[in-house]
Structures are given as C-alpha cells and as structure tokens.
Amino acid sequence: MTRLTALFFLMMTLAHPWAHPAAMAADTPSKPNVIFILCDDLGWGDLGVLHQNKSNHDKRLHTPMIDQMAAEGIQLRQHYCPAPVCAPSRSSLLTGVHQGHAEVRDNQFDKSLADNHTLATVMKNAGYRTALIGKYGLQGNGNSAETWPAYPTKRGFDEFYGYVRHVDGHVHYPADSWPLGNSETHRQPKQVWHNDREVSTGLSKCYTTDLFTARSKHWIAEQTKSNPQEPFFLYLAYDTPHAALQTPTMAYPKGSGLNGGIQWTGEAGHMINTAEGEIDSYRHPDYVGKGWSDEEERFATMVRRIDHCVGDLLQTLRDLKIDKNTLVVISSDNGPHQESYLSNSNYDPTSFQSYGPLDGIKRDVWEGGIRVATLAWWPGNIPAGKINTEPSQFHDWMPTFADLGGIPAPARTDGVSLRPRLTGTGEAETSQIYVEYSQNGSTPKYGDFSPSHRGKKRGQMQVVHLDGFKGVRVNIKSHDDPFQIFDLKKDPKEQHDLANTNPRFKQLEKRMRDHVLQSRMPNASAKRPYDNVAIPAVEVSGATPGLQWAFYEGDFPYVPKTSGMKPQKTGTAANVNQANLPAGKGAIQWTGWIQVPETATYQMSLSTGSKAFLRIHQASVLDADFGYQAGQRRTVSIKLAKGYHPIQLTCLSDGNSVPSVDWKWGPSTNKLNAVDDKSLYRK
Structure with a gap:
C-alpha cells in the first residue's frame, strides 16, 4: 500500500469511524491485517527486552527475534491480563469485557464462551476473514464440533485448527504418548480439531509450537494468495511454555519465511518438516553444559522455540509483502507458572526470574501475576523502538481492532482503542483496569x-x-x-x-x-463477598428534569460504543419515549441520571423494537443487542443506593421510524412501572 493510499485510508477511517464495511468498500481498498499471538504462562520477565538482557541473575533466557520485534515496534510495558489464569483471561480477550462482566470467571475451564460479540464476529463485520489456530478451552459441554455449544466456528471464526479442551493443552505432542508424564492424563495423546473434523491421527511427532506456527504460515499464505483484497484476523494461541515441559524433536530448521523455517507439508505422518526424530529430545545449545537442571534446560528451550517461531512468522509477512499492512501483537494470558508435569520433579520461575522485577506469579494479583509481556509491530505505522507505560488491558483489543477495521466496537465492550498509543496519532483514552x-x-x-x-x-x-x-x-x-x-x-x-x-x-x-x-455485575457462578452491596450513588448538583440525547448517523451492525464518535444531532427530552427524536438510520443515546428513592434491589426491564444497551455507572446492566429479537423483554436485578445514578442507554434506529423503547423499573417484578419524567435528570 502506498503512502498516499495509506493516508487516504486513515483520513476516511477518522472521518467515518461508524461506517459499516459495505459502505466503506469503495473508499478503503485495504485495511490492515491483524495477528494476535497469545503465549501461555509466559512471564513478563521471560523476554530479553523486558528483563533478561539486563538481569543480574545467574541464569538468563534469550529471545533475539522477539527483541528485534520490540526494536521495530512498541513495548506496552504496563499491559494487564483480566485474571491471572488462562480461561478467564482468554474469555475476556475474546469478548472485549473485563472480569466484572465476563461469563467465564475464576477457574471455569472449558465453560462456554458467552454467546455474544467476539473479536471474530466484530472483525467479520469489518470485512475480515477470521481464524483461530492453537489452544481454545472455552467450548462448553460436548464431545465434538457439532455438540460443543461454543465451538470456535460458532463464535465467529471462519476457521479453527487446534486444541479444543483445556486439558489437551497441557501436553505438546498431540499424537504421541509421553511416558515421562506425571499422570495418565499427561501421558496420553490428545485431540486436534480442524473445523468439523478431528485430525490428530496424522500428527505424529508434531510439536505444537511448531505445528501451530506452520499452520499459521500456511493459512496466511493461502489467504493472501486466494483473496489478497480481503483483510484477515488471525488469533494464534500457543499452548507453551505452559504446563508440561516438553521440548521439540530437533533444532529449528534453517532460514525462515516462505522458503525456510517451519513448513507445513500436509502429509499425514510428516505434517510439518520438524515431525521427525525423537519427541521431547532437543535442547537449545545455548542452554546445555552450564550445570542447569533438566527442567531449566527444558523451559529455556521452550521459550526460545516461541522466539524462533515469532521471527519466522514476521519474515513470512515480509516475504508476502504484507508486513507494512499487518499489525502483529504478542502477549501472554497470565504470569509465569511453577509446574513441569514431569514425574518426580517440578519447576520454579525463580530459575530465570520469569516475573522480572515484580512480585507474584500465575494465580496472584500482584504485578508479576497480571502484568503480561506485550509488544506490537506494524512497520511504517508504529514508530520503531517505542515504549508505552500507560496501563491497558485485554478488553482494549476489541475496540482497537474494530478501530483499525473502520467500525465502532460494540457498546458492550469495557475497552478503549489503543490505536493512538500504538501509532502516536490521535487522542488516547484512559483504559479501565479491573x-x-x-x-x-x-x-x-x-x-x-x-x-x-x-x-x-x-x-x-x-x-x-x-x-x-x-x-x-x-x-x-x-x-x-x-x-x-x-x-x-x-x-x-x-x-x-x-x-x-x-x-x-x-x-x-x-x-x-x-x-x-x-463497574461490575454479579455472576451467580462466581460469587463475591460484595455482590449484595448496594451500588453507591453519586453527588449531583444543578440537575434538571429530563435526559440529554445524541444521534449518531450510520449503518451499524450492532449497538455501537460511541466513545470518540461525533453526533450529528443533540438535544434534550423528558424521557426515552419522547416523540420528537430524530428518525434517521443510526443510534440514539440518552444520558443523564436516574434518581433512586430508597436503597433497595430493583428490577430493570427493557424491551425495544430494535436493539439497545443500558449502562448504569460503568456497569453493563441490560444487553438487548447480540442475538436480540425485537419485542423481547430482558430483565435484571440490581441493588442501588438512594440517590443519583448515571445512565447511558443506546438504541439502534432503522431510519424508518423513531425506535420504540419500553424501559421499566421497580422494586418488584410484578409491579414494574415505566421510567417516568420524575426520576430522570440531566445537567
């Protein structure tokens, strides 16, 4: 893409941030591809550029390829996972909400990912081809692609290749037994799924870091060749260096990119070019002969293998001449682990100070457990060698990628676009860390x-x-x-x-x-000691009856997050049903306060002729957006303290008529009343 074309794309995106992809097709010949690489249990201190290169520790890891990526891009030095363990972190990443709103919380491995907007559905709305390669673990109960309710292709991904179940990602040779495992579960082969088929039979001696990298390179090359004008979103989710300390079969193949490094052959029994030799046998030469323990040699080799694979992937983008039109992000789902799954031995992250200069590991909320190593690379768009120290979190990636795709994020997201921080252009919003x-x-x-x-x-x-x-x-x-x-x-x-x-x-x-x-809503599957405490009111002075409204013109595929958007019309209204609101195609947003007469548990109920989303304070209270059918009534209980509570209600308008919104509330589900003029206030 030429500089002139890139500038034109940027101007159009900024001018029409709400435009539906179909409306923008003629204006934007290209949108940046997006690759999100998620490592499993990689500590903040495991990367050379963040800690190892300057560490005074007696043992050091080396990550030269990732260090080079950092030198050519940006380090997000205070980026946080949503929770210090994989399932909730991956859930929040994919759905764009923090743990106060996520469906998967705590240690709910294999629970269904919420049937709502995901990174994949949002990017498909922006015109992207989507793929998930690697570890998933959010499928729900079932035993096949057909019966798992939240299988990746049922959550917006056009293609899936990888581990479905959480426990399968504990070992890294899916088609081979591992006699060194500390339990029968960790000694047995596992399943790998490709869309609707289980395909592990042909994967003998395939080490998953290599396998998922080879499959990613193959998919990117095929996608670029078959439809070069269609941007792609790839979520590459490694299952390493987590769990079993297993190493590759051989040294990394010479070269990298299209004609070197890891290659996908597609031949059963030799699916990738490193599927030969003895499983779990290789040690990187930088880490042998130093008096290190077997576990330390293993872990260091695993991290180095990820480093090789990332470098290989970036070179593939260069070889395909799409590097300057591809954003690559690498991060980790939580802090470092202390496990090996080897019989009669264990591992501690103290070996390499994988937590860096921080305290805490996986399952801690001290910085070492939740601050995750995160870099972004986009040649020509992200200034080289940039370091950002502003806090950000996983739920920021949904609005960031939507922004790059030229559409708003869903109203449900708790995040903000990181694009201004990445590129150094535009005004950055403050991230909510929770x-x-x-x-x-x-x-x-x-x-x-x-x-x-x-x-x-x-x-x-x-x-x-x-x-x-x-x-x-x-x-x-x-x-x-x-x-x-x-x-x-x-x-x-x-x-x-x-x-x-x-x-x-x-x-x-x-x-x-x-x-x-x-900022949160209770979830019955993950109870908290503060769930039944009334949400505090806010101090308000100079309020007058009624609400403020703003109209955002556009053909939105869902209820949009309006942050950063400029309304075409604004005004005031006595309530959400006032008839003189604009009737154009777009979204109407009402803001103000609801005055609660007494501290109590209230029922909030909403029914609309289109789609809508209600926040009270920053809490997502009523979601009548994804999968919502006009006329359905959705109701939720919420405990509110006496006083004023800020509200934000956003509703889609189809352009033919003013949207109907039936919003009711009250202390009893049997006696709900419409929200009336006497309880609504504005500045």
Missing part, C-alpha cells in the same frame, strides 16, 4: 519477593486502577475490607501501602471500593 479472581492458594515464599507477599493467602482477590494508583485486595471477606494502594511508577514491587498515609489516600481507598461496585 481484575477479580478467586483461588484457594498462597503467593509462593520466594526469597526475592517482598516479605509482605510471601505466603500471602489469595482467596477472593481484586485489582482496580484509579487516579493513577493501583488498588489491590486479597483474601476479601466483605466489601468493607480496605484496598492497599500502590504507586507503581515508584514502587513496582508493591511494598509501600499508601492507603492510610494521608486524607487524600483515605478518600481514594473509599472511592476504589465504590468504583468496584459501579
């Missing part, structure tokens, strides 16, 4: 962890960022349990609690507890 997770364990007693963290019971845990500070609670018993507050810029190891040091931080601590309640 974590909740429960696990009956304790932080390890590692010597380089702060004494206050060693052996600390986990239990119910929570993290929130507010006013530039991190609030963290562990072993929560009630909503009244206070947050510890840390200034991560000065104190990344979280040693100096600021919560009670002066009135400012005492007030901030209370605001953090209020902010939590205002």
Whole structure:
C-alpha cells in the first residue's frame, strides 16, 4: 500500500469511524491485517527486552527475534491480563469485557464462551476473514464440533485448527504418548480439531509450537494468495511454555519465511518438516553444559522455540509483502507458572526470574501475576523502538481492532482503542483496569519477593486502577475490607501501602471500593463477598428534569460504543419515549441520571423494537443487542443506593421510524412501572 493510499485510508477511517464495511468498500481498498499471538504462562520477565538482557541473575533466557520485534515496534510495558489464569483471561480477550462482566470467571475451564460479540464476529463485520489456530478451552459441554455449544466456528471464526479442551493443552505432542508424564492424563495423546473434523491421527511427532506456527504460515499464505483484497484476523494461541515441559524433536530448521523455517507439508505422518526424530529430545545449545537442571534446560528451550517461531512468522509477512499492512501483537494470558508435569520433579520461575522485577506469579494479583509481556509491530505505522507505560488491558483489543477495521466496537465492550498509543496519532483514552479472581492458594515464599507477599493467602482477590494508583485486595471477606494502594511508577514491587498515609489516600481507598461496585455485575457462578452491596450513588448538583440525547448517523451492525464518535444531532427530552427524536438510520443515546428513592434491589426491564444497551455507572446492566429479537423483554436485578445514578442507554434506529423503547423499573417484578419524567435528570 502506498503512502498516499495509506493516508487516504486513515483520513476516511477518522472521518467515518461508524461506517459499516459495505459502505466503506469503495473508499478503503485495504485495511490492515491483524495477528494476535497469545503465549501461555509466559512471564513478563521471560523476554530479553523486558528483563533478561539486563538481569543480574545467574541464569538468563534469550529471545533475539522477539527483541528485534520490540526494536521495530512498541513495548506496552504496563499491559494487564483480566485474571491471572488462562480461561478467564482468554474469555475476556475474546469478548472485549473485563472480569466484572465476563461469563467465564475464576477457574471455569472449558465453560462456554458467552454467546455474544467476539473479536471474530466484530472483525467479520469489518470485512475480515477470521481464524483461530492453537489452544481454545472455552467450548462448553460436548464431545465434538457439532455438540460443543461454543465451538470456535460458532463464535465467529471462519476457521479453527487446534486444541479444543483445556486439558489437551497441557501436553505438546498431540499424537504421541509421553511416558515421562506425571499422570495418565499427561501421558496420553490428545485431540486436534480442524473445523468439523478431528485430525490428530496424522500428527505424529508434531510439536505444537511448531505445528501451530506452520499452520499459521500456511493459512496466511493461502489467504493472501486466494483473496489478497480481503483483510484477515488471525488469533494464534500457543499452548507453551505452559504446563508440561516438553521440548521439540530437533533444532529449528534453517532460514525462515516462505522458503525456510517451519513448513507445513500436509502429509499425514510428516505434517510439518520438524515431525521427525525423537519427541521431547532437543535442547537449545545455548542452554546445555552450564550445570542447569533438566527442567531449566527444558523451559529455556521452550521459550526460545516461541522466539524462533515469532521471527519466522514476521519474515513470512515480509516475504508476502504484507508486513507494512499487518499489525502483529504478542502477549501472554497470565504470569509465569511453577509446574513441569514431569514425574518426580517440578519447576520454579525463580530459575530465570520469569516475573522480572515484580512480585507474584500465575494465580496472584500482584504485578508479576497480571502484568503480561506485550509488544506490537506494524512497520511504517508504529514508530520503531517505542515504549508505552500507560496501563491497558485485554478488553482494549476489541475496540482497537474494530478501530483499525473502520467500525465502532460494540457498546458492550469495557475497552478503549489503543490505536493512538500504538501509532502516536490521535487522542488516547484512559483504559479501565479491573481484575477479580478467586483461588484457594498462597503467593509462593520466594526469597526475592517482598516479605509482605510471601505466603500471602489469595482467596477472593481484586485489582482496580484509579487516579493513577493501583488498588489491590486479597483474601476479601466483605466489601468493607480496605484496598492497599500502590504507586507503581515508584514502587513496582508493591511494598509501600499508601492507603492510610494521608486524607487524600483515605478518600481514594473509599472511592476504589465504590468504583468496584459501579463497574461490575454479579455472576451467580462466581460469587463475591460484595455482590449484595448496594451500588453507591453519586453527588449531583444543578440537575434538571429530563435526559440529554445524541444521534449518531450510520449503518451499524450492532449497538455501537460511541466513545470518540461525533453526533450529528443533540438535544434534550423528558424521557426515552419522547416523540420528537430524530428518525434517521443510526443510534440514539440518552444520558443523564436516574434518581433512586430508597436503597433497595430493583428490577430493570427493557424491551425495544430494535436493539439497545443500558449502562448504569460503568456497569453493563441490560444487553438487548447480540442475538436480540425485537419485542423481547430482558430483565435484571440490581441493588442501588438512594440517590443519583448515571445512565447511558443506546438504541439502534432503522431510519424508518423513531425506535420504540419500553424501559421499566421497580422494586418488584410484578409491579414494574415505566421510567417516568420524575426520576430522570440531566445537567
């Protein structure tokens, strides 16, 4: 794509951020391809560029290819996973919501991914071909592509190739037995699925890091060849260096890209060019003969293999001459693990300080458990060697990729577009950082962890960022349990609690507890000690009856997130049913406050003739968008404190008539009343 074409694309995207892909087809001859690489249990400190290269530790890992990627792109040095374990992290990534709104929480492995907007459905709406290659683990109950309710091709992916079940991703040779495994589960072969077929029979000696890389290279090349004008979105989800410390069969093949490195042959029994020799036998020469343990040699070799594969993938993009039109992001689902799945031996991330200069590992909400190694690469669009230290989180990728595709993100997303931070153009919004997770364990007693963290019971845990500070609670018993507050810029190891040091931080601590309640909705499958606490009201002065409304013109495929969009018309109305609202094709958004007369549990009920989405504070209260049929009534319970509560109700308009919105509420499901003029206020 020439510079002139790229500039034209950027101008059109900024001018029409709400346009449906069909409407933009004539204006945008090309949109950037997007590849999201997710590693499994890769620690923030495992990358050379983030920690290893400058570490004084006696053992070091090397990641030269990923380091080069960082040198040519951007380091997001304070990027967070949604929860410090894989299933909830992957769920939030794919659905664009934090853990206060996700369907999959805590340790709910193999639970169905919510039947809602996903990265894949959003990118398909933007005109992209979509694929998931690698580990999934969000399929729900079943035993086949037909019976799994949330199989990837039922959640927006045009193509899937990889592990479906969570436990299958514990080992990295799907078609071979592994006699060294510490249980029968980890000694047996596993299933690999390709769309509607199980295909592991032909995968003997295929190491999954190699296999998923080869399949990705093959898919990208085929996609580029068969339909070069169609952009693609690839989610490449490695299952390493997680779980079993298994290594490849052989050294990485010479070269890289289209004609070198890992290659897909498509021949059963020799599906990739490294499917030969003895499984689990290779050690990278940089890590042998140094007196390291077997587990350390294994882990280091696994990380180095990922490094080789990432470099190979980037060279493939160069060879196809699509590198300057492809954004590549690499990240990890949580902090480093302490497992080997080898009989009679274990592994600790202390070997390489995989948590870097931070405290905490997988399943901790200290920084080492939730701050994840994240880089982005887009030659010619992301300035080389850039470092960004602003906090961001997984749910930001949905609005980011939608932004690149020229459409708004769904209203449901909790994220913001990171495009301004990546490219250095435009005004960046502040990300919402939120974590909740429960696990009956304790932080390890590692010597380089702060004494206050060693052996600390986990239990119910929570993290929130507010006013530039991190609030963290562990072993929560009630909503009244206070947050510890840390200034991560000065104190990344979280040693100096600021919560009670002066009135400012005492007030901030209370605001953090209020902010939590205002930002999430309870989920019956993952109960919290603060679920039944009333959402605090806000102080309001100078309010007048009625609501403000804004009309956003466009052919939206779903209820849009309007942040960053400019309305074509604005005004005020007594309520959401006032008849003089615009009737064009687009979205109408009402904002203001609802005044609650008494602290109580209320029923909120919504029925519309189109689609709608309601937030109260930052909580997603009523979702009448994805899969919603006109006229359906959706109802939810919410406990609200007496006083004013900010609302944002967005509804689609088909252009033929003013959308009908029947919004009711009340303390009893049997006596719901329409939201009337007397309870609605605006500035």
